[in-house]
Amino acid sequence: MKFTALLKKAGMLLPAVAILFQINTVQAAEKLVLTGASTIAPLAAEIGKRFEKQNPDVRVDVQTGGSSRGVSDARSGLADIGMASRKLKAEESDLKSFTIALDGVGLILHKDNPVKSLTDQQVIDIYTGKITNWKDVGGKDARITVVNKAEGRSTLELFLNYYKLKNSDIKPQVVIGDNQQGIKTVAGNTGAIGYVSIGTAEFDAGNGVPIKLLPLNGIAASVENVRNGSFPLSRPLNLVTKTAPQGLAKRFIEFASSKNVDDLVEAQYFVPLSRK
Amino acid sequence: MSRSHVNKSHADDILRIALMSAAVLAVGVLLLILLFLVRESWPALQRIGLYRFVSDAGWHPLEGAFNLAPMLIATFAAALGAILIAGPIGIASAVFGRFYAPPVIAETFRRMVALLAGIPSVVFGLWGLTVLVPIIAKWQPPGASLLAGMLILAFMVLPTVALTADAALKAVPKQYLHGANALGISQAGLIFNVAIPAARSGLIGGILLATARALGETMAVLMVAGNVVQVPNSLFDPVRVLTANIALEMAYATTEHRSALFVSGLALMLLVVGLAAMAGKLGGRLHG
Numbered sequence: 001m002k003f004t005a006l007l008k009k010a011g012m013l014l015p016a017v018a019i020l021f022q023i024n025t026v027q028a029a030e031k032l033v034l035t036g037a038s039t040i041a042p043l044a045a046e047i048g049k050r051f052e053k054q055n056p057d058v059r060v061d062v063q064t065g066g067s068s069r070g071v072s073d074a075r076s077g078l079a080d081i082g083m084a085s086r087k088l089k090a091e092e093s094d095l096k097s098f099t100i101a102l103d104g105v106g107l108i109l110h111k112d113n114p115v116k117s118l119t120d121q122q123v124i125d126i127y128t129g130k131i132t133n134w135k136d137v138g139g140k141d142a143r144i145t146v147v148n149k150a151e152g153r154s155t156l157e158l159f160l161n162y163y164k165l166k167n168s169d170i171k172p173q174v175v176i177g178d179n180q181q182g183i184k185t186v187a188g189n190t191g192a193i194g195y196v197s198i199g200t201a202e203f204d205a206g207n208g209v210p211i212k213l214l215p216l217n218g219i220a221a222s223v224e225n226v227r228n229g230s231f232p233l234s235r236p237l238n239l240v241t242k243t244a245p246q247g248l249a250k251r252f253i254e255f256a257s258s259k260n261v262d263d264l265v266e267a268q269y270f271v272p273l274s275r276k
Numbered sequence: 277m278s279r280s281h282v283n284k285s286h287a288d289d290i291l292r293i294a295l296m297s298a299a300v301l302a303v304g305v306l307l308l309i310l311l312f313l314v315r316e317s318w319p320a321l322q323r324i325g326l327y328r329f330v331s332d333a334g335w336h337p338l339e340g341a342f343n344l345a346p347m348l349i350a351t352f353a354a355a356l357g358a359i360l361i362a363g364p365i366g367i368a369s370a371v372f373g374r375f376y377a378p379p380v381i382a383e384t385f386r387r388m389v390a391l392l393a394g395i396p397s398v399v400f401g402l403w404g405l406t407v408l409v410p411i412i413a414k415w416q417p418p419g420a421s422l423l424a425g426m427l428i429l430a431f432m433v434l435p436t437v438a439l440t441a442d443a444a445l446k447a448v449p450k451q452y453l454h455g456a457n458a459l460g461i462s463q464a465g466l467i468f469n470v471a472i473p474a475a476r477s478g479l480i481g482g483i484l485l486a487t488a489r490a491l492g493e494t495m496a497v498l499m500v501a502g503n504v505v506q507v508p509n510s511l512f513d514p515v516r517v518l519t520a521n522i523a524l525e526m527a528y529a530t531t532e533h534r535s536a537l538f539v540s541g542l543a544l545m546l547l548v549v550g551l552a553a554m555a556g557k558l559g560g561r562l563h564g
Contacts (some may be wrong), residue, residue: 038528038530064530065530066530142417143417143418145413145417145418145419150503150524150525150528151336151337151338151524151525151528151533152338152525152527152528152529152533153528154528166339167336167338167339168333168334168336168339168341172504172514173417173418173420173502173504173514174418174420174502174503174504174514175502175503175504175505175514175516175524176503177498177503177523177524181405181499184405184406185405185409185420188405188406188409188410188413188419189409189410189413189417189418189419191413191417191418192418
């Protein structure tokens with residue numbers, strides 16, 4: 001009986017204890033809110049964790065909702081920092097943007113595929129099912145296996161934007177989740193074409209995986225060309241603020257664009273900035 | 277004496293309470309999961325409506341099309357194919373182990389099968405993606421296909437079928453077998469007319485268990501089945517199963533898309549619960 005009485009008492013105490021803890025955390029932490037692009041969110045969360053470790057009294061809160069939300073939240077002040085996986089548009093030029101990394105997507109083929117390059121129109125025709133055999137684009141007589149990404153992935157979004165396609169226009173034979181699955185699928189099928197983050201593809205191609213990156217409009221798909229801005233199928237990952245950042249936001253943006261986070265950038269298959 | 281008596285009854289009370297809380301916890305978690313699934317899928321069920329999940333033009337959540345039917349069909353097809361392959365092989369191997377193999381070989385064989393059951397599904401998937409799919413691709417591109425999914429699933433549920441069949445055959449009362457032997461029935465007659473009918477409910481239970489596992493399997497199928505949302509016309513067409521759909525898209529889904537994924541999770545859960553209920557009913561009737 002005593003036992004149950006004790007339980008009851010403990011039960012009554014619990015909410016009080018919970019409130020105490022809450023007050024404690026609220027008082028202890030300075031909070032920084034980031035909202036926006038789902039492409040940047042995982043990277044921002046990792047950077048946030050490292051930032052919190054160095055600044056124990058700071059909490060970094062990262063929420064997704066797309067680049068547009070990032071921009072509008074930064075403007076309205078709902079977020080301290082917005083995240084946008086694109087350049088700011090002309091009508092957004094009142095905001096300040098800070099590039100923390102670059103994202104590049106490259107088309108990959110099996111190493112044994114003799115095709116050396118494809119025009120934009122050929123890529124569109126292959127992905128929409130108008131061309132289904134490699135011999136129509138100068139290759140062997142073999143069926144093309146179109147590898148597409150699952151809905152919601154940032155590489156898919158970038159790819160669709162560049163070729164001005166809708167996902168429902170694409171007629172894929174294989175749909176993949178992450179980059180590694182895409183590389184393994186293409187490496188195991190001489191007739192496959194896919195697209196993945198350039199960082200991983202370049203690393204794997206250099207380490208004996210039988211794939212090759214296709215150039216785009218004559219520009220080689222390499223991390224170097226993404227970094228210097230010449231590769232067209234790429235985009236900046238930006239942090240956006242309403243006015244010139246100050247205090248905590250300024251410290252965070254400086255940290256996020258510093259060398260201290262290059263390993264985190266690479267772990268997410270993005271390309272770190274070039275620094276002098 | 278009397279003191280230890282009191283202690284004992286106390287110990288019993290504590291044990292009873294502990295066991296009861298464990299039981300409540302197990303059931304409670306299941307109910308909580310169901311509740312959670314319903315709550316998360318409610319917005320989609322309300323705004324999109326059940327009918328559109330089987331009538332929309334396709335599955336393009338970001339363009340407002342939410343047809344789950346092709347994935348439901350693919351899920352059934354893959355699980356059914358896997359059972360059609362693994363069922364007979366699993367039961368045959370159990371019969372071999374129980375009635376034909378010398379004890380040493382039978383024991384080694386059982387251990388190998390148990391080992392097979394312990395291989396993580398992602399390893400099966402990796403093997404399928406780098407070995408099985410390229411082999412099929414040489415024959416019928418793209419290789420990633422319903423067939424690849426069935427074969428991988430068959431490998432994965434084979435131990436479930438083989439081990440439950442083995443246990444079911446072991447449980448057949450020895451008198452039956454001795455009686456059959458005494459009547460001079462051939463070994464084949466003994467297996468097909470005595471042992472298998474007597475072990476029937478155990479065999480069916482094992483197959484239903486394996487089906488449930490095949491329905492719920494995610495990683496391996498995701499890696500080999502191609503994941504294109506379509507109703508397959510042949511074994512070589514790529515398909516996407518419900519579990520793979522959730523795994524592929526959940527991390528990046530927001531609002532209605534996310535809620536629609538919970539609807540597919542709910543559908544899958546109801547499917548498995550239905551299967552388990554059927555297994556219980558069948559088992560009960562066969563026992564009776």
